[in-house]
Amino acid sequence: MKGLIKAIAIGLTLAAALGARAIEIVITEGWDSPTKIAVVPFGGPPLRDQPGPVAPLDLAGIVSFDLVRSGQFDALPSDNMLSLPTVAEEVYFRDWRILGMDYVVIGGAEVLPDARIAVTYRLFEVASEREIISTTWTAPGEQLRDVAHWIADEVYEEITGVRGAFATKIVYVLVQNPNAPDATYELTVADVDGERERVVYRSSEPILSPSWAPDGKRLAYVSFETGRSTIVVQDLATGARRRVAEYPGINGAPVFSPDGTQLAMALSRDGNSEIYIKDLETDVLRRITRRPSAIDTEPGWGPEGKSLIFTSDRAGQPQIYRIDLATSLPDRLTFQGDYNARARLLPDGRHLVYVHRSNGVYHIAWQDLERDVVRVLTETSLDESPSLAPNGMMMIYATQLRGRGILAVVSVDSRVKYNLPSGLGDVREPAWSPFMTVDAQTLASRAVTAR
């Protein structure tokens, strides 16, 4: 097929070439490979984001590591660089061309009189010898890691055309001493590179299904602190917690609506598990599914909150369904395999990821709803809890490594896979945060100095 298209393309161009005597060459295929980038160590004084005898932060290293983790970039180790420019005049494009680089990032930092730090970086394209963007970020020292991730986000978006998601967070449940009587459950928030872990809630009872509010400032999760399942919404800045669902039976799988005002959940208060939506301001509960004979659970929101997807065994085994909230009409989305569950829609509303069982092994699958194509993304087994990055490019999920729960990340094109480092204990139930807006209170500011 490809060959045919190409043959036609060449044929057409040839006809045009021989007829009009003005040729046009049509390129219909490419050879996609990671973009080669060099992030040169930034100039300026050694910087630390926390007091005490800690190693200075390597801003360029953080940027570089972010880009590499996306799978779309190959970063040049600084040891292999021919020069280490920190200002534009020192960039010799010939050197970077010899090294095969497509892009070069240089930068530097300075400490301002008010103790804030100004970090300026410049992105150059080697082939055309052009500066593409240059920006200065000003922020307090404790936000330096954020600054590095913001820089990575900008560079990523500039080159790929896709918004970067490096300055986002993940939440997960870390189980210390699993399978022991004194097991503890720690709801933990960290940067997506695994840094800056922070326990936001600790309990001796299980914690399940954490999910982010769209503003990234609140979490909803299931806690067993009262002895039975309870849905809790917690404010991350203040730590304030509110129990929003304590109905008889199961209270599970809370998910914030895209506007953050409602929570979809699975409740068994009316006999068996059904999907409900609770308004967080008015506390009004609305039942969405009505199938007393089937288990309906694990809701997820469609774009703009107009539909819900959920798992149901109404056809005999778990499959994914979608229900339009205006018409309440459900339609089945998955047909391959005898077990498909825990689905999440990509931001485009067209692609779906979910847990898929084939030959008795649980994998994460990706499905194009328009073309009805299904691909298995992971090679591990016992994969569960897929959660998408807000830009839809990567997915985090829980899996097992030597009998221990760990977190792994896979790109939705399955080109890159890696495991997140984790200390002791079992890591479960990850959820990737939405895009975090740069908070005005943090004093961070951004100025585009050139473009």
Added chain:
Amino acid sequence: MSALREYAGPVLLALLLHAAIAAALVRGWQPDTDDMPRLVQPRIIEASILVMDKPAPRPPLPSARPDPVPPPVEREPEPVKPEPKPEPPPRPDPEIERRAQEEAARQKRLRELAEQSTVQAFESEAADLAEATADAQTMTYMDAINRAIRAQWSRPPSARNDMKARFQVDLVPSGELLGVMLLDTSGNPAFDRSAEIAIRKASPFEVPPDHDVFEANFRRFTLLFSPQDLLR
């Protein structure tokens, strides 16, 4: 005296032998000369293989190889071959049968000659050939440029099938890039940039050594980037 007579035989033999070798040498060179065009032809075959090479994602066209010129030569001889054939309609001349036979033999030899001699074919239809060569050259080099750029084109994840970015490319006769200009944007700056980088990285391009062909088609041309092979 008797010695002379005694040696006359061997001397004669030696002379004859030399003459024979000389004759053999002279005759022996002839076929070699005939083979010359055939020795050239393998290059033509090589050029064809180059075209078949397409799927290979590498662009490795040694820039200083003038080989690809001949491909048309290979294609051309075929239509030329039959040309001499129609000429000898075996006119049944009852007058002198012997002459007719001679004529037939001559024609046969001529046909053989025509088949072997590409040069002769060239001469007979030089003009047509030149034009066909130019077109074929254009096609060959267009395809080579296509392949060279394709191998360098890494599309960003925001690229979608059927996006279109059109560039104008200016070259110098050595194939080096003089300028790239975006004529029609795809609407996605990252996509446009990926295409421009591919053009720059693929340069210098291999261009036809034929001055006229270069001026007609390769001094300035347009490139349309429109992916068809992406997942989405």
